Amino acid sequence: MKICNQKKYIAGLSGGTDSIFMLSKLVAKVKPNKIIACHVNYNYRSDSSIDQKICEEFCKKNNIKLEILNVTQNYKELRQNFESWARKIRYDFFVENLNKYEFDKILIAHNMNDDIETFIMQKQKQTIVQYWGIEKKTFYKDAMIYRPIIEYKRSQILEYLNENEIVYANDSTNLDLKYTRNKIRDSLDENNFEKISEEKKVLNQKLKRTINTVLKLVENIKDKQLDLKSLRHDQLYDQILIFKFLETNGFGNLFYGRKKATIKEIIKELYSNKSFIKIEINNLILLKDRNILKIIDKSDLCIINKPIVELSKEEIDYFNCKEEISKYNKTNIWVTNDWERTFKFLKVNNKPLNKVLTKQKKSYFSRWFDLVIYNESDKNILNINI
Numbered sequence: 001m002k003i004c005n006q007k008k009y010i011a012g013l014s015g016g017t018d019s020i021f022m023l024s025k026l027v028a029k030v031k032p033n034k035i036i037a038c039h040v041n042y043n044y045r046s047d048s049s050i051d052q053k054i055c056e057e058f059c060k061k062n063n064i065k066l067e068i069l070n071v072t073q074n075y076k077e078l079r080q081n082f083e084s085w086a087r088k089i090r091y092d093f094f095v096e097n098l099n100k101y102e103f104d105k106i107l108i109a110h111n112m113n114d115d116i117e118t119f120i121m122q123k124q125k126q127t128i129v130q131y132w133g134i135e136k137k138t139f140y141k142d143a144m145i146y147r148p149i150i151e152y153k154r155s156q157i158l159e160y161l162n163e164n165e166i167v168y169a170n171d172s173t174n175l176d177l178k179y180t181r182n183k184i185r186d187s188l189d190e191n192n193f194e195k196i197s198e199e200k201k202v203l204n205q206k207l208k209r210t211i212n213t214v215l216k217l218v219e220n221i222k223d224k225q226l227d228l229k230s231l232r233h234d235q236l237y238d239q240i241l242i243f244k245f246l247e248t249n250g251f252g253n254l255f256y257g258r259k260k261a262t263i264k265e266i267i268k269e270l271y272s273n274k275s276f277i278k279i280e281i282n283n284l285i286l287l288k289d290r291n292i293l294k295i296i297d298k299s300d301l302c303i304i305n306k307p308i309v310e311l312s313k314e315e316i317d318y319f320n321c322k323e324e325i326s327k328y329n330k331t332n333i334w335v336t337n338d339w340e341r342t343f344k345f346l347k348v349n350n351k352p353l354n355k356v357l358t359k360q361k362k363s364y365f366s367r368w369f370d371l372v373i374y375n376e377s378d379k380n381i382l383n384i385n386i
């Protein structure tokens with residue numbers, strides 16, 4: 001276990017095998033005053049107090065300061081997934097202590113089995129990943145999370161604890177096979193770990209290279225638009241590119257944990273001959289506008305079709321059209337930028353407006369920003385510069 005004895009550590013201590021093992025190894029290398037253990041008692045299981053007691057006794061014996069967060073929550077009323085809710089509570093608690101004591105790193109006791117299980121799960125679930133398995137070092141709210149026992153197998157950990165007669169808690173949820181992870185856990189043979197780790201390593205190297213290339217490209221993207229010539233007909237590259245493009249423009253959360261299929265379908269559409277494609281996911285509009293892919297936040301768009309006299313001050317400012325509309329103030333004069341709905345029946349010199357614009361290869365995106373002024377009775381447009 002690589003650990004620097006000069007640094008100060010906040011250690012996540014659940015009382016289970018892994019974190020007790022991590023701390024046992026840690027106290028052998030680092031002075032106790034450089035370690036603070038943090039335990040979260042969720043009061044979720046009937047035996048939660050046993051875990052807390054094990055942590056208290058371990059820390060007392062090893063002269064380590066222990067911070068405990070006692071969670072009071074009515075679990076019948078919890079409306080979200082327990083695991084992700086619980087994870088946020090404990091990571092926030094770790095960060096709070098890291099800042100309070102001005103320590104350097106947070107240590108979490110994931111082991112090699114967790115890493116391999118995560119890898120197998122990622123492959124089965126076919127989600128977009130940025131790393132295969134569990135990374136040794138990550139960040140949470142600017143705090144460094146380090147996993148010093150990621151190279152230890154569960155069997156090695158148990159052997160060490162039993163040999164040294166160290167007391168640990170049994171996590172009763174581990175025995176419950178209804179969870180996917182536990183099903184995978186049961187089917188894994190540690191003898192295959194070297195081979196799986198090698199496969200994981202190769203995939204991660206490839207993924208890292210791709211992410212780095214994509215990031216260089218995405219860094220230079222302006223106006224939330226991607227030139228579709230940047231796609232490479234390489235599945236991994238294209239998927240990462242679209243994902244990073246969405247992520248850097250604030251829409252990554254829509255795709256975290258989502259099946260890769262969603263991004264794959266988007267890419268398939270982008271390669272089609274269609275010059276216009278509009279994909280909507282919650283507040284996101286992805287617009288293929290000929291050779292450009294544009295990200296639009298629906299809440300940034302103002303789409304109208306109404307009599308000119310009903311334009312609000314905000315709308316006049318948004319379209320910067322004060323001067324233009326002052327020329328028209330009759331009641332049968334309407335304004336619109338709702339090109340998807342109105343341009344098929346509006347006419348310019350008796351031709352449908354959308355056909356004229358398509359012929360001119362007018363960008364679909366820009367149509368939302370040019371206000372069309374038209375006569376409601378004959379549907380002819382009046383601002384002929386369009």
Ligand SMILES: Nc1ncnc2c1ncn2[C@@H]1O[C@H](COP(=O)(O)OP(=O)(O)OP(=O)(O)O)[C@@H](O)[C@H]1O
Nearest residue numbers: 012013014018019038039040041087107108109110
């Ligand atoms: N109740 C707890 N109190 C303090 N630390 C905990 C607690 N539960 C988990 N941890 C820390 O997190 C590590 C991983 O725990 P576990 O495998 O249960 O979580 P996970 O959901 O797989 O991963 P994650 O840490 O990302 O939530 C533990 O070994 C321990 O270091």
